[in-house]
Amino acid sequence: MTGPAGVVVGIDGSPRAAAALMTALEEGVRRGETVTAVFAYPAPGSWGATGNAEAGEPDRLATAVLEEAGRFVDEATMPLPATLREAPLELRVRAGSPAPVLAEAARGAALLVVGHGGRGMVGRAVLGSTALRVLSLASCPVLVDRPREAADGPVVVGIDMSEGSAAALRYALQDAARRGVGLVAVTGTAPPPVMVGFRPMGAATLSEMRHALQPRVEQFVGTVVGQVVGEDRRCHPAPEVDVVVRGEDPAEALVDVAEQRGATVVVVGRTGHGAFARWLLGSVAHGAVVRAPCAVVVVPVEQA
Numbered sequence: 001m002t003g004p005a006g007v008v009v010g011i012d013g014s015p016r017a018a019a020a021l022m023t024a025l026e027e028g029v030r031r032g033e034t035v036t037a038v039f040a041y042p043a044p045g046s047w048g049a050t051g052n053a054e055a056g057e058p059d060r061l062a063t064a065v066l067e068e069a070g071r072f073v074d075e076a077t078m079p080l081p082a083t084l085r086e087a088p089l090e091l092r093v094r095a096g097s098p099a100p101v102l103a104e105a106a107r108g109a110a111l112l113v114v115g116h117g118g119r120g121m122v123g124r125a126v127l128g129s130t131a132l133r134v135l136s137l138a139s140c141p142v143l144v145d146r147p148r149e150a151a152d153g154p155v156v157v158g159i160d161m162s163e164g165s166a167a168a169l170r171y172a173l174q175d176a177a178r179r180g181v182g183l184v185a186v187t188g189t190a191p192p193p194v195m196v197g198f199r200p201m202g203a204a205t206l207s208e209m210r211h212a213l214q215p216r217v218e219q220f221v222g223t224v225v226g227q228v229v230g231e232d233r234r235c236h237p238a239p240e241v242d243v244v245v246r247g248e249d250p251a252e253a254l255v256d257v258a259e260q261r262g263a264t265v266v267v268v269g270r271t272g273h274g275a276f277a278r279w280l281l282g283s284v285a286h287g288a289v290v291r292a293p294c295a296v297v298v299v300p301v302e303q304a
Contacts, residue, residue: 006033008106009113010040010098010134011072016115018076020145023295024113025077025084027143030178031110034088038105039069043095058095065093099133106140111297113143116289135270135289141171141299143265144289153262153294154182154242158254158284161187161220164269164301169221171299172267173228176239183241184261187217188253210245218243251287259293266292270300 009024011017021037028035044058069091077085094101106112114131135142157172159165169185176183189209221243229238246253258266268289271282289296 006109007031007035007111007113008102008109009035009037010102010115010130011037011069011076012039012098013068013072014115016145018072019147020113020115021073021076022080022084023143023145024111025080025087025089027111027113028089029083029087033110034090036090036092036105036109037069037073038102039065039072039091039093040096040098040101041065041093062093062095066091069093098130099137102130102134103137103139106138106142109140111141111143112138113145116144116146131289135285135298139300141297143295143297146292146295148264148294152181153264154184155179155239155265155267156184156186156254156258156261156263157267158250158269158288159185159187159217159221159243160250160284161217162269164271164282164299166220166224166269167301168267168269168299169224170228171297173225173235173239173241174232175265175267175297177232177235179264181239181264183239184257184263185217185221185241185243186250186254186257187213187243187245188248188250189213189245190249207247210247214243214245217245251284251291254284254288255291255293258288263292263294265295265297267297267299270298 007024007028009020011021024035024037041061044061073089073091077089092105094105102112102114112134114134116131131144135144155172155176157165157168159169172183172185221241225238225241229235244253244257246257248256254266254268257263266288268285269282270285285296285298289298
């Protein structure tokens with residue numbers, strides 16, 4: 001199944017899926033695009049086929065699941081504002097494992113929304129298996145929905161001047177323009193090594209490293225901003241971009257800035273591409289998804 005070029009959201013009947021559906025509808029309204037809610041369920045026989053299932057059983061199961069999913073959507077959207085209740089929404093049910101079903105459904109989509117699997121202090125550090133697999137499989141940006149404390153803060157994006165972070169920055173610029181908020185580009189540089197074996201190693205201080213890196217990051221950001229503004233008229237005028245270079249671990253810097261600025265969303269690039277590298281989420285992206293105080297969008301490098 002190939003999905004429409006809109007917003008796709010995974011639902012499973014849980015409270016976190018209801019929250020993800022609301023976020024997807026907000027994104028659909030913001031983008032002027034249809035939202036497709038996808039419910040994946042186990043295929044008949046996938047838990048141990050007996051070989052004597054009736055021919056019509058898969059169809060009856062699909063119908064029953066569709067009715068149940070429809071009731072869930074009705075209940076989840078009932079308390080929402082009219083602008084979200086009236087937004088174009090389609091419902092699809094597909095048999096199969098949730099992550100591959102969602103990834104296939106979102107092929108060609110602008111955005112895929114999934115709920116975060118964790119709850120509480122421990123849950124915040126555990127990303128659900130479905131969300132983790134979706135992040136690795138999806139060919140479009142994936143928004144991992146999380147409870148939000150701020151709705152109008154800036155978009156915060158992680159930058160390391162790689163191809164992947166250029167893709168993340170392009171997405172972040174367009175998202176900030178849609179939301180009408182500013183953009184904060186964050187680069188973290190871990191402390192340099194000071195020893196080689198037992199011998200001291202001369203190294204620049206962190207302040208010197210930040211000072212040297214700041215203009216390079218600003219130039220990188222300026223180049224990407226110029227490209228996006230030239231290609232996308234919706235980014236006129238370009239969102240205001242604040243470049244922050246921190247002398248600490250990149251993931252720590254990104255999460256810290258997001259908390260300090262009250263970010264509405266954090267954007268990161270996904271490491272690598274291709275058959276094997278697509279499974280490499282990357283330490284910064286994983287750290288952001290697990291610990292960020294808001295929703296996180298992971299952008300594949302193919303978006304560059």
